[in-house]
Amino acid sequence: xxxxxxxxxxxxxxxxxxxxxxxxxxxxxxxxxxxQSSSISQFFYNFILYLVVLALSPLGLLHSLLFTYYxxxxxxxxxxxLKVVDRxxxxxNFKRVFFRQTIxxxxxxxxxxxGFLSILKYENKLAWHDKASGSxxxxxxxxxxxxxxxxxxxxxxxxxxxxSVLDKAFTSPLPGEIxxxxxxxxxxxxPAEESTPSALPKLRVD
Amino acid sequence: xxxxxxxxxxxxxxxxxxxxxIIKKNKVLWVFGMALAGAGSSFSSFSNSSSNFKDLINPSSxxxxxPASNQISQVLxxxxxxxxxxDIGQIILILPWYLxxxxxxxxxxxxxxPWYLxxxxxxxxxxxxxxxxxISIIYSVWSHASLIQGVQKxxxxxxxxxxxxxxxxxxxxxxxxxxxxxxxxxIVGVGIVMSAVFIFLLTLGGAVFKIIAGLLLAVWVIxxxxxxxxxxLTLIWSxxxxxxRQKPAxxxxxxxxxxxxxxxxxxxxxxxxxxILSAVVTGIPIVVAFGVVVGGFLSxxxxxxxxxxxxxxxxxxxxxxxxxxxxxxxxLNAFKTSxxxxxxxxxxKKYG
Numbered sequence: 001x002x003x004x005x006x007x008x009x010x011x012x013x014x015x016x017x018x019x020x021x022x023x024x025x026x027x028x029x030x031x032x033x034x035x036q037s038s039s040i041s042q043f044f045y046n047f048i049l050y051l052v053v054l055a056l057s058p059l060g061l062l063h064s065l066l067f068t069y070y071x072x073x074x075x076x077x078x079x080x081x082l083k084v085v086d087r088x089x090x091x092x093n094f095k096r097v098f099f100r101q102t103i104x105x106x107x108x109x110x111x112x113x114x115g116f117l118s119i120l121k122y123e124n125k126l127a128w129h130d131k132a133s134g135s136x137x138x139x140x141x142x143x144x145x146x147x148x149x150x151x152x153x154x155x156x157x158x159x160x161x162x163x164s165v166l167d168k169a170f171t172s173p174l175p176g177e178i179x180x181x182x183x184x185x186x187x188x189x190x191p192a193e194e195s196t197p198s199a200l201p202k203l204r205v206d
Numbered sequence: 207x208x209x210x211x212x213x214x215x216x217x218x219x220x221x222x223x224x225x226x227x228i229i230k231k232n233k234v235l236w237v238f239g240m241a242l243a244g245a246g247s248s249f250s251s252f253s254n255s256s257s258n259f260k261d262l263i264n265p266s267s268x269x270x271x272x273p274a275s276n277q278i279s280q281v282l283x284x285x286x287x288x289x290x291x292x293d294i295g296q297i298i299l300i301l302p303w304y305l306x307x308x309x310x311x312x313x314x315x316x317x318x319x320p321w322y323l324x325x326x327x328x329x330x331x332x333x334x335x336x337x338x339x340x341i342s343i344i345y346s347v348w349s350h351a352s353l354i355q356g357v358q359k360x361x362x363x364x365x366x367x368x369x370x371x372x373x374x375x376x377x378x379x380x381x382x383x384x385x386x387x388x389x390x391x392x393i394v395g396v397g398i399v400m401s402a403v404f405i406f407l408l409t410l411g412g413a414v415f416k417i418i419a420g421l422l423l424a425v426w427v428i429x430x431x432x433x434x435x436x437x438x439l440t441l442i443w444s445x446x447x448x449x450x451r452q453k454p455a456x457x458x459x460x461x462x463x464x465x466x467x468x469x470x471x472x473x474x475x476x477x478x479x480x481x482i483l484s485a486v487v488t489g490i491p492i493v494v495a496f497g498v499v500v501g502g503f504l505s506x507x508x509x510x511x512x513x514x515x516x517x518x519x520x521x522x523x524x525x526x527x528x529x530x531x532x533x534x535x536x537x538l539n540a541f542k543t544s545x546x547x548x549x550x551x552x553x554x555k556k557y558g
Contacts, residue, residue, distance in 0.1 A: 040315055041314075041318050044312075044315050044316065045318070045319050045323075048319055048323050048324075048327065049323065051327060051330075052323055052326050052327050052330065056327065056330045056331060057330060058330070058333060058334075058337075061337075099344075099348075102341050103341060103344060103345045103348065106244065106345060107241050107244075107345075107349075110237070110241060110244055110532070110536075111532055111533065131367070131368040131369040131372065132368055132369070132372040133372075134369065134373060181308075181311055181312075
């Protein structure tokens with residue numbers, strides 16, 4: 001196989017899947033620890049921490065921009081041996097990287113991802129976001145086997161985490177406490193004359 | 207506000223015919239038209255929690271499965287007759303009180319979380335909002351610029367590609383972003399301040415003073431609406447001045463205003479016709495699908511089987527219409543952009 005040829009749809013899809021599983025595992029790990037909270041107050045503390053550190057943090061965007069700009073691709077692409085370059089094979093400038101990773105992907109997502117499928121249609125294997133930003137994805141090294149192995153490992157790991165989270169969700173005392181909280185709210189759901197905010201049932205807090 | 211009283215600079219039928227020819231032959235313009243339509247909703251769909259979710263192909267919406275109508279009518283019939291289920295009116299009345307009770311009960315829990323976590327969370331949400339807004343602006347102006355460039359190239363019978371059209375649009379992004387934000391911001395800002403002043407004056411003084419202040423407020427509101435209309439018309443030409451003549455933003459704005467004054471009534475008429483066309487093309491399918499669904503719900507009590515069929519059919523139709531409108535919206539955007547660009551070409555040299 002010649003290197004520096006344009007990457008096929010299969011390789012790019014593999015890179016995407018591997019990266020998806022890697023990031024999914026971070027979320028599931030957080031949920032795994034979240035669901036082991038011993039009380040509602042601890043659960044909410046951990047949940048806010050999850051939002052701050054992962055769900056709403058700029059880490060995803062920063063990873064996408066900085067990795068692509070400095071290293072030529074996000075984690076999935078790097079472990080698959082792919083690289084994002086401009087039409088002349090040089091490093092993309094930061095403005096183009098920003099455009100490609102934000103607006104470009106939205107552009108390719110139009111009409112159920114038709115822009116991504118155009119990689120299959122054209123011989124030059126360019127998606128719409130590649131055409132719009134003047135970039136291309138090349139095969140810098142033949143690492144697709146490593147990517148496939150990592151994808152399988154992380155898939156299995158994610159499966160284990162997901163099953164554990166669901167198992168904990170059904171066996172932990174938290175769902176019981178939360179439903180107790182809603183039940184006590186439900187008992188005072190219609191405002192009667194004697195029911196004032198100060199007479200609200202108080203939740204037991206650890 | 208003058209207008210050339212000799213031969214009109216354009217006729218709507220001529221603009222529409224030429225635009226239709228261009229749109230038919232150049233499907234690349236549909237893509238940029240869809241991007242322009244999508245740019246309006248991109249802010250709400252932007253997410254940075256994991257870049258990979260954007261990489262994956264969006265799953266297509268699958269058509270509804272069609273369970274046996276007997277089963278559905280049994281379930282719906284059971285639901286309609288079950289006295290234990292709350293009705294919608296009860297739910298709407300209870301919901302705010304329920305939320306108040308939940309939050310009241312959760313207050314000690316929420317108070318136990320360190321304040322700095324809330325601060326960081328607030329800053330992250332703010333950053334997301336600002337970033338999302340910025341990206342939506344850039345997306346919108348880029349797709350608009352690409353569309354105008356593409357139409358101009360098509361008028362010159364050149365072959366259109368996404369790569370070349372996009373490349374030519376990049377230099378105009380900064381000026382267009384300025385034009386799309388600053389004038390609107392200034393006019394709306396002035397509008398809010400002046401309205402607040404007049405409303406404040408309304409609270410002072412006697413009846414006569416209030417009447418005068420009220421009249422001034424009414425005049426001000428009319429003036430403000432006219433200013434907004436004039437701004438929209440100005441920006442139509444300004445954008446083309448930036449993209450096709452590479453003018454800087456302020457110069458393009460002044461020139462756009464001059465052209466809008468010259469061709470005010472023609473522009474208003476053309477804009478009205480465009481709006482009616484958009485409403486008819488996009489509105490009719492929605493009304494039909496909606497009508498079928500509503501008809502189904504209305505006939506639930508009298509003709510259950512027919513109602514079920516209508517609801518299922520209407521829902522499927524609705525999904526088909528939504529998908530079709532994505533494409534149709536793109537074609538409409540491209541068509542209207544083409545109409546205005548051809549009109550611009552006709553007057554640009556004449557009033558140069």
